Amino acid sequence: MSFERSKAILIKEFKQIFRDPRMKTVIFITPLIQIILFGYAANKDINYIPTAIYDKDNTLESRELLRRFTYSKYFVPEHYISSDKEQNMVLDKGLANIVIHIDRGFGRNVEAGKDAQFQMAFDGTDSNTAMIVMGYANTIVGDYAYDVMKNAVQASAPGFPSIDAPKVELRDRAWFNGNLVSRNYYLPGVIATIVTMMSLLLTAMAIVKEKEIGTMEQLIVSPLKPIELIVGKLLPFAVIALIQITLITILGVSWFHIPLRGNLFLLLFSTCIYLFTTLGIGLFISTISSTQQEAMMSVFLFYMPTVLLSGFAYPIANMPKIIQWFTFLNPLRYFLVVIRGIFLKGVGIEILWTQLAPLVFMGLSVITLSALRFRKSLG
Numbered sequence: 001m002s003f004e005r006s007k008a009i010l011i012k013e014f015k016q017i018f019r020d021p022r023m024k025t026v027i028f029i030t031p032l033i034q035i036i037l038f039g040y041a042a043n044k045d046i047n048y049i050p051t052a053i054y055d056k057d058n059t060l061e062s063r064e065l066l067r068r069f070t071y072s073k074y075f076v077p078e079h080y081i082s083s084d085k086e087q088n089m090v091l092d093k094g095l096a097n098i099v100i101h102i103d104r105g106f107g108r109n110v111e112a113g114k115d116a117q118f119q120m121a122f123d124g125t126d127s128n129t130a131m132i133v134m135g136y137a138n139t140i141v142g143d144y145a146y147d148v149m150k151n152a153v154q155a156s157a158p159g160f161p162s163i164d165a166p167k168v169e170l171r172d173r174a175w176f177n178g179n180l181v182s183r184n185y186y187l188p189g190v191i192a193t194i195v196t197m198m199s200l201l202l203t204a205m206a207i208v209k210e211k212e213i214g215t216m217e218q219l220i221v222s223p224l225k226p227i228e229l230i231v232g233k234l235l236p237f238a239v240i241a242l243i244q245i246t247l248i249t250i251l252g253v254s255w256f257h258i259p260l261r262g263n264l265f266l267l268l269f270s271t272c273i274y275l276f277t278t279l280g281i282g283l284f285i286s287t288i289s290s291t292q293q294e295a296m297m298s299v300f301l302f303y304m305p306t307v308l309l310s311g312f313a314y315p316i317a318n319m320p321k322i323i324q325w326f327t328f329l330n331p332l333r334y335f336l337v338v339i340r341g342i343f344l345k346g347v348g349i350e351i352l353w354t355q356l357a358p359l360v361f362m363g364l365s366v367i368t369l370s371a372l373r374f375r376k377s378l379g
Helices: 003-019 021-041 060-070 084-092 106-112 127-155 182-204 206-213 216-221 226-255 264-288 292-308 321-327 331-345 349-373
Strands: 049-055 075-080 098-102 119-122
Touching: 021 182, 021 226, 049 060, 049 084, 060 075, 060 098, 060 106, 060 127, 084 098, 119 127, 182 206, 182 226, 182 264, 182 292, 182 331, 206 226, 206 264, 206 292, 226 264, 226 349, 264 292, 264 331, 264 349, 292 331, 331 349
Parallel strands: 049 075, 049 098
Antiparallel strands: 098 119
């Protein structure tokens, strides 16, 4: 392989990329816009729950229970309703995520030491959000029930010193993401998906673009070998991808305060290994496509299952076994483990090599397949 011929293709590719102002925007501005948008959108923390209050009892006990909900940082009372019809209306229109319905007699039952019941009606359209809201509500109700029981114990023994009812206390600790901020988990995954999309899309246009603009004939009569052309086509996009991940990592750490506990050079090294796979796949798509439109559609056909089967949004462990086996062929699955391990856990290559080894194998296989697939002909 001649280094000079590959260098000439590399320089030509860089000039062709940066000659188009729109391409500069796509390469450098678009990823930054995406990371900002996804940084705010990729957040599953529930901090605001629109709440409707339906208190038919209106006693000291019912108001105390409602106070515990409304004084929390989650439940925000936006509607005070007075009929069952209004309760159905606020849920049907999506005006509230939860309706707290307290019937008459609640306070009397609490005061008499009897079972006191009330109703919480949830909007279960988004089942995950509903489960989180139910968890918050159960915690508040549990604390209220404990205080009622403690007061009853103290009131039943007048003249004796006040004692606390016995309790079992759980003290938990979350490693790596102490405050359980979902953005810290999702944003490294967003970085990985952006790099995947951009590297696939840019590389998939590499060979097919030569066919469409009519410069393929010049490559045919040149002394270039397929491997020299592929190296010349890959290197510019590899450099661009590394610049992209550096920029969006800086933005994620500085703007969204995502912790970067691991080694930045290990992150770049791991990205280089991952790029072997994505750039190779993009180049393979380019060699089998006749037009840029066909190449773009093929990229999206590959990209969507790649993201869905990567563990980015849906845990792989919850997928059917046969689907879990398919995920072992997905390079993004391994890279997500690597990038989250570097960002959140600060682990090194002694832990991550089990994820990097399959990426090396996949990358070399795809690059070799692309080189064999490419032919210096218009067909």
